Amino acid sequence: MNTSVAHTEHYDPEGSKIGMWLFLFTEMFLFGGLFLVYAVFRNKYSADFHHGALELNAFIGAINTVVLLTSSMTVAMSITAVQKKNKRLAINLLIITILLALVFMVNKYFEWSHKFEYKLYPGSPVVMNLPQGEILFYGLYYMMTGLHALHVLIGMVLLTVNIFKVKSGKVNHERHSLIENSGLYWHLVDLIWIFLFPLLYLVT
């Protein structure tokens, strides 16, 4: 080396996007472990999984799928709005996204509490008397949808932070990695649900 160039301030949207994608890989592997367990037990107890899936309410599941897909669209629109300098619209779209997420969680709440009424929760006497495959099915159902719901909550917090950052102008048409990466995260939450829904509700 015989020459050198001057330092510049470090802002690297490309770098943060790579970082976010790597993080999303880890999330996929995290759920991947559960999908693997699902595959093993589905293969071993396919009849029990069939009975378990019949118990789930495919209608609520379908509504939730539509809700999440729509929210993925609104968050993508909000990113475009930021890029086109339309701050007001971006914030409104973010609020709609969070509201849709809330609808998803409320649905989930009713779905779970309905199951709890029938004492269909892990470790309950009713579940413990079911065939082994169904015990595992409910275990997977609660663990997978529970972990997914946790991600929905984290996503909601992330989107809320974005509302304030857009409002204060820290996220703007020139610096928008934060909202783009939050959008990526939100799409992942959506994507995982798209696999959970058929595997748990539809495949009977």
Place this chain on the structure above:
Amino acid sequence: MNTNATSQENYLKYRGRFKGLIGWLTSTDHKRIGLMYMYAIMVFFIIAAILGLLMRIEKIAPGQTIMDAQTYNGVFTIHGIIMIFIIVIPGLAAVFGNFFLPIMIGAKDVAFPKLNLFSWYIYITGAVMGVLSQFIGGGAPDTGWTFYVPYSAESSTNVIFALLAAFILGFSSILTGLNFIVTIHRMRAPGMTWFKMPLFPWSLYATAWIQVLATPIIGITLLMVIAERTLNIGFFDPALGGDPLLFQHLFWIYSHPAVYVMILPAMGVVTEIFPTFSQKPVFGYGAIAISSLAIALVGYFVWGHHMFTSGISYWSRWFFSFLTFIVAIPSAIKVFNWISTMYGGSIDLKPPLLYAISFIFLFMIGGFTGLTLGALATNVQTHDTTFVVAHFHYIIFGGMGFAFFAAIHYWFPKIYGRMYNNRLAYLAWGILFVGFNVLYFPLFVIGIQGMPRRYFDYLPQFQTGHVISTVGAFILFTGLIIMFYNLIYHRRRGEIAPSNPWNGVTLEWLIPSPPPVENFDQTPVITTKPYTFEPAEKAKA
């Protein structure tokens, strides 16, 4: 270009918004974070090493010597958890990776400095929880660091706490890996193409991918065990239809690649040391760089060799055994390259090189005994004996541990701007090397004779081996004390070190010791391959 004249203050003296301890705890400087990892690791290492010594004292005679069986179970579990999850897995990458990766690729810092500091806090939280699990709740966890079900789902001890600690530590590991990958992709100095990058960053790159892609699996597995204990979800419980073997698969899908998280940076460190102390370009640069990636890749698919006696199918055993032999090849390529680097060089036998050479020696013993374990027939004989214990201590302590000592002796003058006492360093090395072999070699022998691992008691015929081993533990400990004294004392009081005491040529040797806050006055531009030693090149011409 030697940028000795610098306008910046060095990172140890630099005063940001806060001073003193708070200044360190809030610093996003990769060099300070690296040192914070090192101090934390040293404290935990001393705790875990003392636990190890206590185990050796217990084993000096058959029957109960200083602790009862249950305490012994707790001690070997916590020894394992601390050593594996808190010391060896973050170890070299978090300490020297943080400190030297940005400098070696000519960057000011890592890609996400705040995330880097955050990883340290996650690490400390997990580490403290791991140690606390020994003391609170239903007693020290007694499952061994592997947390095998069904026992880990049933044990009345404080297993949940330890599981959570390992989960949290995994998070820190993932974030560090993520940070390094982005740093290497985005922040190399102008002109530093992939194949002009020094080899320690290459090994960190391979390591980081393993950290990112394997750690989530252990995360979800530990969560499943926690769910099993708290919510009665029976994924691994045969009574509820679950399968304990599934746990072993999931556990080793992470924990075998984790072995390469431990050893790859160690290989990277010695790859830096050999050219410097031979004053000769590294032999087979490309082969070393690619073999790191090959190890990372193949290392993913060998996990089943931990389960040969667990009842997996014949063909899967055949497959895993075959791949285990395959993964030995890139490691052997590296050994060949290190030795060829020294061949014909002007060798300067300074303490770092001594440690690096003993790394090769110990790593070879560990590696070959690894093949003994990887072969199906001999595995059945040696499975779960102290042969296994000796094997992985040769790899982890003899490999990663000695590489860590090599690294600290190599970069000490750069980190602190001071020099340790050479004579004490030689002495400590000699005692450590002898103590290490006296401690662990007998375990190979009694292991083959049938001494099981993790047993608190043993038959009288194994006593000779155990006594020799315990004597070795005391010798090793003496060496550790001398080494620590030498390093800690001379950190502030040693002779002032020049900026390039070893005549190295990678970027960290071209900046002052200790490095300035922003590493470089101006971003360097790279035009030559690494390890180009000018006098040697001239002599050739």
